Amino acid sequence: MTAKVYSLSICGRVMLDMHSLNNEGGEGNQIYTRMVSIVHRDKDTGEPKLATVNAISGDMFKHIQAEHLYLLAKGELPLCAGCQVFSASRVLDDSKFMEKLASRDADVIDALLRLCAIDDMEGNLIARGARSIPRKSVAEFGWVVGLPDVTRTESYFHVRYARERGVAEGEQPVEQPIFHRPASSGVYAIVANFEMARIGFNDITQTYPIDEEERERRYKALLESILYTFVQPSGAMRSTQNPHILGLEGVVAVSTQVVPAPAISPLDENYRDEVKRVAGALNEVQPAALTVHEFNSMGQFAEVMQGLIADTLPYTLFA
Numbered sequence: 001m002t003a004k005v006y007s008l009s010i011c012g013r014v015m016l017d018m019h020s021l022n023n024e025g026g027e028g029n030q031i032y033t034r035m036v037s038i039v040h041r042d043k044d045t046g047e048p049k050l051a052t053v054n055a056i057s058g059d060m061f062k063h064i065q066a067e068h069l070y071l072l073a074k075g076e077l078p079l080c081a082g083c084q085v086f087s088a089s090r091v092l093d094d095s096k097f098m099e100k101l102a103s104r105d106a107d108v109i110d111a112l113l114r115l116c117a118i119d120d121m122e123g124n125l126i127a128r129g130a131r132s133i134p135r136k137s138v139a140e141f142g143w144v145v146g147l148p149d150v151t152r153t154e155s156y157f158h159v160r161y162a163r164e165r166g167v168a169e170g171e172q173p174v175e176q177p178i179f180h181r182p183a184s185s186g187v188y189a190i191v192a193n194f195e196m197a198r199i200g201f202n203d204i205t206q207t208y209p210i211d212e213e214e215r216e217r218r219y220k221a222l223l224e225s226i227l228y229t230f231v232q233p234s235g236a237m238r239s240t241q242n243p244h245i246l247g248l249e250g251v252v253a254v255s256t257q258v259v260p261a262p263a264i265s266p267l268d269e270n271y272r273d274e275v276k277r278v279a280g281a282l283n284e285v286q287p288a289a290l291t292v293h294e295f296n297s298m299g300q301f302a303e304v305m306q307g308l309i310a311d312t313l314p315y316t317l318f319a
Contacts, residue, residue, distance in 0.1 A: 005196045005219075005254055005308070006315040009261035011271055012250020012301075013147070014230070017185040019243030021233060022056040033153055033182035040148055040267050051148035054184040056233075058141035061192075064234050065139060066122050069225035073117050077218060080116035091119045091126065098128060105133045106204040113200055113209050117218045120200060138198050138222070142191035145267065151186025189266035190250065194226065197258075197315040206318060219314040227305040231298070248298045251275050254308065256315065257289035 022034040036055040039048050070086045073079060082093030091097055091112060102108050112135060113120050123137030199218050200210040208215065230248060251272050253261040262278040264271040272294065279290040295301040 003254075003256045003312045004315040005256060005312050006258055007255045007261040008194045008196060008308075009253045009263040009275075010190065010192045010226070010250065011253075011263050011266055011275055012190045012248060012295075013187050013266045014144075014190060014248045015187050015246040017244035017246060018183045019185075020181065020183055021243065022060045023182065031181055033184060035153070036143065036145065038145060038148070038267070041269075043149070043269065049148075053146040053148050053151050054153045054186065055146060056144040056188070058143050061141040061144060061229065061233070062122070062137075062139065064232075065141070065225050065229040066118065067234065068228040068232075069118060069121065069221060072221045072224055077117040077221060078115060078214075079118060080112075083116055083118040090122075090124050091116055092124070098126075101126070101128060101131075106202060108133050109135060109202045109204055110209040113202060117221070121218060121222055136198075136203065138195050139226075140193045140195075142265075144188045144190050146184070146186045146188050147267065151184065151188070153182055153184040191263050191265055192226075193261065193263055194222070196222075197317050199314050201317060208316070212316070215314050215316075220309055223305060223309045227302060227309075230301065245298065248301050249296045250294075250301075252293045252295070252301075252304050252308075253279060254291045254293065254312075255289055256291070257286050258315075258317075259286050259289040261290065 020031075020033060023031055034055050034057060035052055037050060037052050040051055041047065042049050067086065070079075070083065074084070080091040080094040080097060082090045085093075087093045094115075097111070097115060102111065108126060112124075112126070119135060121138045123139075124135045126133040126135070196219060199222065200208045200215045202209055233243065233245075250266060253263070253275055255261040259282050262275050262282070264274040264278070268274065276292050279292050282290055293304045295304055
């Protein structure tokens with residue numbers, strides 16, 4: 001019997017070298033990378049400590065995943081006019097849909113779910129005047145946070161290339177602009193959750209306005225986009241600072257009953273054991289509800305995801 005996935009979580013550590021995927025902006029000739037303050041436990045004493053580390057926002061990883069989903073969905077899954085061109089506004093750029101909003105919020109969500117796979121799975125806020133109707137995302141990404149002891153950010157000096165270096169008599173020399181770019185290297189903690197049972201699900205009416213075949217197609221595309229997110233994380237400055245991905249390790253927790261897939265931050269050294277321990281305890285409450293897949297490389301992670309794409313389907317609530 002094919003397993004049906006209620007929810008899925010990914011907790012892991014990825015080693016990235018010489019990347020600049022997420023920056024805060026610039027001042028003058030200096031670009032500043034994203035830094036965050038976190039609390040972590042000291043390896044020796046176990047006491048909580050403050051640290052400031054490089055991080056990649058969950059917004060960035062959500063955008064990476066959504067772009068991979070768009071490339072998979074275009075021509076294969078229903079998309080609104082906005083998502084046909086990968087507009088950040090999504091269905092808000094679909095004038096036909098926005099002009100004919102139903103009076104009941106539940107009917108608007110039904111129409112949205114039938115119209116667009118990306119708005120269904122990535123979420124949106126349909127706002128028109130004083131009216132706003134939320135569609136909660138199926139996918140949730142936490143910040144991708146550098147481990148304090150093994151993550152560093154440095155700034156590197158660059159000079160814009162000048163083809164002609166000579167200066168004719170009487171002419172002013174051409175100035176070559178100098179600038180500083182950040183690059184970060186380290187081990188980063190990843191946490192992500194995916195509510196697979198909510199694909200095509202209207203949270204207001206508690207029903208599915210699309211059929212099971214369409215839900216299955218969207219589910220397979222979502223899993224594939226998640227895999228590609230970690231195989232090719234896009235972001236800033238990739239043309240000259242394409243990140244070196246040295247390794248990926250962690251766990252994928254899969255729930256096949258109405259039980260949340262557990263997620264523990266990989267900032268904790270024992271996160272894998274804790275995820276397995278929580279899953280074991282929950283399996284005592286709901287037998288055989290959770291399976292935890294460990295992986296120690298990008299290849300093993302790809303194999304876990306390929307198995308889920310091939311052998312599982314989305315869970316149906318209130319069937």
